[in-house]
Amino acid sequence: MIFFILFLIALPFLFLYGAYLIYGKNALPAFYYNKVVYHNPISKTEYDKIDSLLSEQLHFFKQLSPEGKAKFIHRLLAFKNQKKFIGKEGCTVTEEMKIVISGAAIQLTFGLDQYLMDNIRGFIIYPSIFFNKMINQRLKGGTPPEGNMQLSWQHVEHGFVYPSDRYNLALHEFAHALKLTITHANDFDFKFYEYLEKWETIGSKEFELMQHGDENFLRKYAAVNMHEFFAVCVEHFFEVPEQFHYNLPNIYYHLCILLNLDPLNKGKDYIVEK
């Protein structure tokens, strides 16, 4: 009798294991993978809504395997729930805005262990370009060392609607935020921290050439300082990886190591292959 009861208890697991053996890992839909591996307390309807929104808006997400999508959504929910989203100047914050903005953060940090960037407590979202009194300038985005990131929603959207024009405001601002985790967050990614100096040394030769006015594959704005150089490299890395790899292979390669991510390796969840 006891064996029969144990058999009944084990039956669903045996079934899943059987499906895994027969069809391979991809047979398990991302939603159930998300439940089993990450224990996310969301309903199938909610999960599907996020999945279809991300598939529509983020090229990066669309190309992930079911396991990759499950990891992405798990991280996105943890990130989104930890942040405040505040609309200003007539901007009403929607769930779509929260998901797209959080999605940009998760895309950038997909290869890292630490992804919460808790130096950024929230987001102030403006409909379009806004005036920043502190620096007396009109801006599309701004990232303080800690506190609220400021974003123009029009430009966040533009970044994902045109995925290869080399402009992506949200990825740009999160590149600044990621560097600032080292000095201003409770947790930062140790491997990223360890490799950053090496990457900056490799990038600095190109940066100096740009400062002397040499024509470059990277947008001119990269020549402002090494922080902007990194943020502009991140935009090119995700938006035009083939061209980046062709024009600046060394910087591209070391950026792959720094972020533990290779945007050219689309079929394999962007893992870095030696």
Ligand SMILES: [Zn+2]
């Ligand atoms: Zn910047």
